[in-house]
Amino acid sequence: MSARHNLRLIDRLPKVRGRLVPDAPLAANTWFRVGGPAEVLFRPADMADLTEFLTTKPADVPVTVIGVASNLLVRDGGVPGVVIRLGRPFADVAVKDDQVYAGAGALDANVAESCAQAGLGGLEFLSGVPGTIGGALRMNAGAYGAEIKDVLSGAAVIDGRGHHLVVTPAELDLSYRHSGAPEDWVFLHATLKGVPEAPSTVAARMADIQAKRQASQPIRARTGGSTFANPPGHKAWALIDQAGCRGLTRGGAQVSELHTNFLINRGDATAADLEGLGEEVRRRVFETSGIALEWEIKRIGRPLPGIAGITP
Incomplete structure (x- = not known):
């Protein structure tokens, strides 16, 4: 057996400023509360840390990106390779005029709430979508008659080799619960477009969505x-x-x-x-x-x- 294969995966990975955790339990971080561990879990300190990691990691190491694991089933044998979880450094939300900048780690519900407070309508459906913006982009998530492709202006991604790209909705090839984005793309943030409205009007629609969810879903x-x-x-x-x-x-x-x-x-x-x-x-x-x-x-x-x- 080669020396490379005698090494644990974590010993083959580049140094990072964030956290690398071997045999990291994932079940407690999923909504189902099931599943095996990640061979290595990586929580990047920031975008530069993530970029450096993807640029320098061994090419044969598989990477899986997860958010809050709301629409995810982790199998009992665990996840080989590196599981990347984008946390607080990737969760910024900023609303300006009719646009909202949302980091891939931002909760969909938090984005909807920020828009409501700023008087930006058209994105309240996100309050009924569990998960993060990154996950919503990956599967064109939607609820209550709207989906991400309806409000997306553009997105920033980093590919498996560490190259940064800015992509349009057309380049993502979004359709019902589907994105044509390559599997090795990691979403970094999205720019979404809404319609200026009275905050009370947007909040009322969000309250209606929450009432419907509570009445019809085992939330x-x-x-x-x-x-x-x-x-x-x-x-x-x-x-x-x-x-x-x-x-x-x-x-x-x-x-x-x-x-x-x-x-x-x-x-x-x-x-x-x-x-x-x-x-x-x-x-x-x-x-x-x-x-x-x-x-x-x-x-x-x-x-x-x-x-x-x-x-x-």
Whole structure:
């Protein structure tokens, strides 16, 4: 075996000013509260630290970027390579005129609140999107009739070799719950456009969104948000309900009885329980409707050996 392969991954990585943590637990940082560790977790001190790391890291080391892991399932075997988590240094929000600058680590809800306070409308849908701006860009997140592509003016990214780019919405090829951005791009910030309105008017719309969420979604449960994308012309929750999956369980995982497009960790679920339950839902929906549901939740990492029906 070569000397390189005798080294732990962390010993092969460049020095940073932020934090590099080997075998870092991830479960407590995910909304599902499940999953194995990151081989190495990197929290950059700032943009320069992130740039230097991506420029100098070994080319064969895979990188995965996560935010607050609200629409993410980390598999039980953990995530190989380096997991980058963009924290407070990447969470700035600034509103000027009809534009808002939002760092990739900024919570969508905080961006919506900042816009409401500044009297900028059109972005209140973000208060109903769990997660960060970076994640919203990666999947063109949306809710309540609007999505990121409707309000995006441009975004800054850094690629896997450390090169900085400024991209337009057209270059991101955004469509329903999809971005055409290369996998090695790390989003740094976005510029979003709104419409000046009275702060009270924007706040009232946000309050209405929150009331609807609380009434229709299991937001206080250990969940990962919407599990499957809506197929064209259909609602995923209705297809799941018609397939008899409301309340369906596997191990410690359950299909929500309040909203069937949500999976819930009842307290002792594994990632395999949740993913296996999701695959069972997909199978039943296809049997009853002929429609193949597509995962909206992003699944990362490796399953533990011997988990039936789940492949990396």
